[in-house]
Amino acid sequence: MKKYSTFTPARFLQNPHLQTLYATFSRKERLEGMRTEVFPLDDGDELECVWYGENPSKEHPVVVLFHGLEGSVASPYIIGMMKILQSRGYVSVLMHFRGCGTYPNKKPRAYHSGDTADAKAWIEYLHHTYPDTVLYAVGFSIGGNVLLKLLGEWGTNAPLRAAVAVSVPLRLDISADTLEKGFAKLYQGYLLRPLKARLLEKYEQFDMQKYLGIDVERVRAIKTIREFDDLYTAKIHGFASAEAYYKASSSKQYLKNISVSTLILHAEDDPFMTPDILPGQEELSSAVTLEVSGHGGHVGFVSGTLLKPEYWLEKRIVTFLKNRKR
Secondary structure, three states, X not given: OEEEOOOOOOOOOOOHHHHHHHHHHHOOOOOOOOEEEEEEOOOOOEEEEEEEOOOOOOOOOEEXXXXXXXOOOOXXXXXXXXXXHHHOOOEEEEEOOOOOOOOOOOOOOOOOOOXXXXXXXXXXXXXXXXXXXXXXXXXXXXXXXXXXXXXXXXXXXXXXXXXXXXXXXXXXXXXXXXXXXXXXXXXXHHHHHHHHHHHHHHHHHOOXXXXXXXXXXXXXXXOOHHHHHXXXXXXXXXXXXXXXXXXXXXXXXXXXXXXXXXXXXXEOOOOOOOHHHOOOHHHOOOOEEEEEEOOOOOOOOEEEOOOXXXXXXHHHHHHHHHOOOO
């Protein structure tokens, strides 16, 4: 089902870039009392998963969170989400993608937008470890892409009660193209810096020139996300090219196979992509609700006022989850 959102942006924050950047520069909340679980993977790598709230139980459902590109438990949208979930009686756990925690991962490979294997292993581990606890999942940006793709792959076998995906690049190729134009180039530069820095660290750990066929200077010369994906992401993960990686990993093609009650929140003015990424009604399963707003930016959705902002996104997500307890 497709419907229009009730979200109204804060006055003076209608601009998509202000919506996108406001929380990053103004939100100073912190989390205390977190606990980290190191989850071993079958290939010898591991994930840093950070818990917040009570212990999982029948009374305290678990919400699994997936961050965006180069995000972490320190990201303002993750902190805000964890705080509101804890206040409403949920337990939250953020699964850091490989290498996005406090230390580098153990393999030449990292993570990518269509890599569902790690998320699948983690959620299935939680399902078996806490069989009496209801599980939900929320993914932001590429974390949302991973989640939606996984739900489509699972079909009727997903061990989740419900899921939410926010500001998802449902067509990765369109998002990569958008980031090469206009003001969005600034976002691309911001995202590329940590990606390149992490890859350069791998050159110190491994013989990356053997794996990729390029030297350190070529990595330093990378100018776009697409170029990075072509030279590293695609090659290290077994894709022929960035285009092949985008085609196989974009979640839009999986939406029709989702059977879990799922909410997709998206803003038409998202500066990371164009409205062309949005699916038609025929591309959605009956379990999926696509809620679109005219404003909101990328993982923004700030309402209220400039001096007293309200993070509408978090409240909307909690309301959706609450209405799906049974």
